[in-house]
Amino acid sequence: xxxxxxxxxxxxxxxxxxxxxxxxxxxxxxxxxxxxxxxxxxxxxxxxxxxxxxxxxxxxxxxxxxxxxxxxxxxxxxxxxxxxxxxxxxxxxxxxxxxxxxxxxxxxxxxxxxxxxxxxxxxxxxxxxxxxxxxxxxxxxxxxxxxxxxxxxxxxxxxxxxxxxxxxxxxxxxxxxxxxxxxxxxxxxxxxxxxxxxxxxxxxxxxxxxxxxxxxxxxxxxxxxxxxxxxxxxxxxxxxxxxxxxxxxxxxxxxxxxxxxxxxxxxxxxxxxxxxxxxxxxxxxxxxxxxxxxxxxxxxxxxxxxxxxxxxxxxxxxxxxxxxxxxxxxxxxxx
Amino acid sequence: xxxxxxxxxxxxxxxxxxxxxxxxxxxxxxxxxxxxxxxxxxxxxxxxxxxxxxxxxxxxxxxxxxxxxxxxxxxxxxxxxxxxxxxxxxxxxxxxxxxxxxxxxxxxxxxxxxxxxxxxxxxxxxxxxxxxxxxxxxxxxxxxxxxxxxxxxxxxxxxxxxxxxxxxxxxxxxxxxxxxxxxxxxxxxxxxxxxxxxxxxxxxxxxxxxxxxxxxxxxxxxxxxxxxxxxxxxxxxxxxxxxxxxxxxxxxxxxxxxxxxxxxxxxxxxxxxxxxxxxxxxxxxxxxxxxxxxxxxxxxxxxxxxxxxxxxxxxxxxxxxxxxxxxxxxxxxxxxxxxxxxxxxxxxxxxxxxxxxxxxxxxxxxxxxxxxxxxxxxxxxxxxxxxxxxxxxxxxxxxxxxxxxxxxxxxxxxxxxxxxxxxxxxxxxxxxxxxxxxxxxxxxxxxxxxxxxxxxxxxxxxxxxxxxxxxxxxxxxxxxxxxxxxxxxxxxxxxxxxxxxxxxxxxxxxxxxxxxxxxxxxxxxxxxxxxx
Numbered sequence: 119x120x121x122x123x124x125x126x127x128x129x130x131x132x133x134x135x136x137x138x139x140x141x142x143x144x145x146x147x148x149x150x151x152x153x154x155x156x157x158x159x160x161x162x163x164x165x166x167x168x169x170x171x172x173x174x175x176x177x178x179x180x181x182x183x184x185x186x187x188x189x190x191x192x193x194x195x196x197x198x199x200x201x202x203x204x205x206x207x208x209x210x211x212x213x214x215x216x217x218x219x220x221x222x223x224x225x226x227x228x229x230x231x232x233x234x235x236x237x238x239x240x241x242x243x244x245x246x247x248x249x250x251x252x253x254x255x256x257x258x259x260x261x262x263x264x265x266x267x268x269x270x271x272x273x274x275x276x277x278x279x280x281x282x283x284x285x286x287x288x289x290x291x292x293x294x295x296x297x298x299x300x301x302x303x304x305x306x307x308x309x310x311x312x313x314x315x316x317x318x319x320x321x322x323x324x325x326x327x328x329x330x331x332x333x334x335x336x337x338x339x340x341x342x343x344x345x346x347x348x349x350x351x352x353x354x355x356x357x358x359x360x361x362x363x364x365x366x367x368x369x370x371x372x373x374x375x376x377x378x379x380x381x382x383x384x385x386x387x388x389x390x391x392x393x394x395x396x397x398x399x400x401x402x403x404x405x406x407x408x409x410x411x412x413x414x415x416x417x418x419x420x421x422x423x424x425x426x427x428x429x430x431x432x433x434x435x436x437x438x439x440x441x442x443x444x445x446x447x448x449x450x451x452x453x
Numbered sequence: 454x455x456x457x458x459x460x461x462x463x464x465x466x467x468x469x470x471x472x473x474x475x476x477x478x479x480x481x482x483x484x485x486x487x488x489x490x491x492x493x494x495x496x497x498x499x500x501x502x503x504x505x506x507x508x509x510x511x512x513x514x515x516x517x518x519x520x521x522x523x524x525x526x527x528x529x530x531x532x533x534x535x536x537x538x539x540x541x542x543x544x545x546x547x548x549x550x551x552x553x554x555x556x557x558x559x560x561x562x563x564x565x566x567x568x569x570x571x572x573x574x575x576x577x578x579x580x581x582x583x584x585x586x587x588x589x590x591x592x593x594x595x596x597x598x599x600x601x602x603x604x605x606x607x608x609x610x611x612x613x614x615x616x617x618x619x620x621x622x623x624x625x626x627x628x629x630x631x632x633x634x635x636x637x638x639x640x641x642x643x644x645x646x647x648x649x650x651x652x653x654x655x656x657x658x659x660x661x662x663x664x665x666x667x668x669x670x671x672x673x674x675x676x677x678x679x680x681x682x683x684x685x686x687x688x689x690x691x692x693x694x695x696x697x698x699x700x701x702x703x704x705x706x707x708x709x710x711x712x713x714x715x716x717x718x719x720x721x722x723x724x725x726x727x728x729x730x731x732x733x734x735x736x737x738x739x740x741x742x743x744x745x746x747x748x749x750x751x752x753x754x755x756x757x758x759x760x761x762x763x764x765x766x767x768x769x770x771x772x773x774x775x776x777x778x779x780x781x782x783x784x785x786x787x788x789x790x791x792x793x794x795x796x797x798x799x800x801x802x803x804x805x806x807x808x809x810x811x812x813x814x815x816x817x818x819x820x821x822x823x824x825x826x827x828x829x830x831x832x833x834x835x836x837x838x839x840x841x842x843x844x845x846x847x848x849x850x851x852x853x854x855x856x857x858x859x860x861x862x863x864x865x866x867x868x869x870x871x872x873x874x875x876x877x878x879x880x881x882x883x884x885x886x887x888x889x890x891x892x893x894x895x896x897x898x899x900x901x902x903x904x905x906x907x908x909x910x911x912x913x914x915x916x917x918x919x920x921x922x923x924x925x926x927x928x929x930x931x932x933x934x935x936x937x938x939x940x941x942x943x944x945x946x947x948x949x950x951x952x953x954x955x956x957x958x959x960x961x962x963x964x965x966x967x968x969x970x971x972x973x974x975x976x977x978x979x980x981x982x983x984x985x
Contacts, residue, residue, distance in 0.1 A: 148862075151864045151865065151868060154864040154867060154868055164904065164905075166595060170590060173588060173590075174588060198587045198588070201488045202489055203488075203489060203494070203589075203652075203655065204489075204652075209671065212671045213671060213672060268700075268702055268703070271702070271703060271706055272702075272706065275706060275710055276706045276709060276710060279710065282710075283706045283707045283710055283712055284698060284700075284703050284707065285673070285674075285696060285698075285712075286673065289478075289480055289674060289696060289712075290478075292668070292676065294668075295670070398699055398700060399703060400703070401673075401697060401700070401703060403670065403671060403672035403697075404672075407672060407699070408672060411485070411486065411672075411699075
């Protein structure tokens with residue numbers, strides 16, 4: 119097991135180097151000049167432009183800029199935002215809990231609905247439920263998040279008035295964050311009304327962000343279940359006269375969940391990508407919106423360090439999933 | 454143990470800070486997060502709404518809802534006959550805000566004024582560079598040419614400050630009403646420097662404005678309380694909250710749902726819904742802006758005014774404006790400056806639509822092909838450059854001119870567009886900074902702006918003499934005459950096709966009173982009240 123883990127970690131190193139190159143190159147491939155973006159409508163005189171280029175280090179050869187960047191990142195220095203002048207890591211630490219909280223609820227939403235729906239569709243294969251579920255999952259998977267979010271806001275918040283339009287909590291609740299997770303902080307402070315307000319604010323963004331993972335998990339669970347249900351040991355279990363619920367719940371589901379766990383792990387990157395749009399529509403103060411705003415401001419430092427930090431998280435989650443997979447499926451360890 | 458202490462501290466903070474906000478709270482759904490709260494270091498309208506217009510005051514102020522200058526922290530001022538020396542007399546007894554992070558021991562004085570400007574240009578000042586914040590650029594101070602015109606700031610006595618210029622510059626007074634000219638506290642700066650917390654100056658602001666800063670949750674909410682010591686009297690609303698809501702549709706839904714009281718910049722598509730709702734009012738005003746298309750006047754045959762006029766005449770401007778601005782509407786531009794600005798000459802008209810006449814001239818000039826530039830960015834003065842380009846392309850095709858549309862991303866677009874040898878017609882625009890005509894005429898068409906913001910590379914001696922003379926004249930009536938003459942020359946020479954001045958909108962709930970649209974595009978909450 120240790121060897122397996124070390125192998126996996128060793129593989130992360132070239133990935134990490136690749137990511138620093140991509141993050142560094144992508145921002146520079148974006149059309150647009152950060153100094154001109156900063157100067158706004160005024161433009162900037164040529165002499166001043168050169169002066170600023172030098173001040174920000176954009177006059178250095180590209181390899182030197184990269185070496186400088188990697189050197190800083192290696193010492194834990196993720197730089198200072200060109201726009202806000204705050205350290206990137208500080209902004210990330212402030213905003214990440216909001217993204218994590220939303221992603222957590224979206225994942226719970228996707229799993230709680232997706233796994234049972236997938237099981238049921240597999241058991242009732244070919245039924246109207248199975249067909250409509252798979253059709254709905256396809257629609258959910260193809261749903262443009264921006265459109266879906268606005269549609270839900272206009273209907274549930276605007277027309278019915280059931281949910282708040284956006285934000286994380288009603289504005290009358292005002293407290294210093296402790297963990298950054300609103301659900302936890304309101305409970306620590308013992309503010310039940312504030313806690314309820316947080317939950318109400320989570321409803322729509324959770325649905326919007328969870329829609330694609332829900333569709334993926336439902337489809338994956340269904341196909342994994344179908345495969346397992348046709349296995350000999352399931353037939354044997356049935357032949358032994360076990361109840362249908364026991365066959366499905368114990369013999370089939372536990373084995374079917376192995377690929378589902380991997381799928382869930384892979385959805386973390388989908389959630390972080392989806393957060394970019396979801397957070398923008400719902401004014402959710404997380405890292406997705408932070409990245410979008412930084413790209414439009416051509417804030418190189420935030421974009422390249424933000425990309426790197428997000429990639430590190432995705433890599434860490436993938437590593438955990440790999441390990442978990444090995445734990446629940448010993449055949450992997452031996453391979 | 455440490456964890457217990459942290460938890461106890463957090464609970465203590467909660468007991469002070471938590472709870473329901475007090476009685477009269479106004480919620481403004483702002484469009485973006487502020488970069489920081491030091492208006493000298495930022496450039497965005499949303500930055501200024503959140504800092505200079507709430508927390509700070511200036512020596513002079515723009516009249517609420519207008520562009521005229523009125524007294525601010527300076528009760529009065531004198532300008533020497535040669536236009537070189539400005540003497541400001543400060544309002545006595547102005548207090549800086551008292552908060553949990555700063556308790557002032559003295560009133561505002563001349564030291565604060567001198568410090569507020571000195572930090573923006575004096576490299577020896579510790580607040581000018583990296584010791585304060587990394588990579589400071591002081592964009593507005595340099596962008597408004599302050600280093601060129603300001604010789605020195607001097608304290609005469611505690612309540613008198615003297616500004617000496619290098620040459621007469623009439624727009625200087627309007628510059629001093631701008632956001633970058635906000636007056637900060639030197640005592641607070643000294644305290645932070647002593648404590649080694651200089652960066653706090655940009656995150657925990659202290660000013661003399663109508664509201665004082667309470668808290669900012671990054672990218673989420675900014676909270677202010679009415680400043681009890683405000684020198685013009687405490688505001689009627691107790692608390693002001695900025696709920697940061699970047700999406701325009703969501704912003705308007707929040708106002709309609711009563712979650713916000715005021716929101717700026719609705720989508721044109723939502724204008725109909727807003728007008729149909731009886732709980733809210735749509736406010737609008739012709740913006741202090743201009744959308745136009747610059748011809749490179751140095752490259753034949755665009756160097757001939759008659760060719761430029763003919764290209765203008767070939768464009769069906771009314772149809773173009775209708776298609777671009779739709780329900781949001783816009784005022785067709787007759788002049789470079791908008792009708793809300795002083796010195797606007799109502800008798801000057803731009804070219805009328807006349808494709809037959811245009812065709813004759815263009816054929817005679819032999820103009821068959823032209824480059825027509827468009828970018829991807831939505832601007833207040835032109836919501837869709839690409840669509841505009843396609844419509845103009847179709848109009849020009851009718852008079853025998855084939856336009857090739859050239860596309861670039863916004864910053865690259867402007868970088869390419871301002872090059873002296875850039876060919877063809879370049880769509881661009883401008884939003885005014887300070888309500889002074891010089892901010893349009895000189896910024897956009899002075900000879901010195903070629904290669905920077907004069908996209909026509911147009912340098913006309915008569916026009917230049919007039920605008921430079923107007924810049925050096927203090928008397929507004931005389932300046933008005935000079936700018937009127939400049940407008941006549943502009944119309945005759947036609948260095949650009951003038952499109953429109955767009956309408957600017959805000960949505961306000963009906964129980965809010967005193968909120969005014971501002972031609973400078975700022976959102977102010979002094980004088981605003983809310984009925985329960």
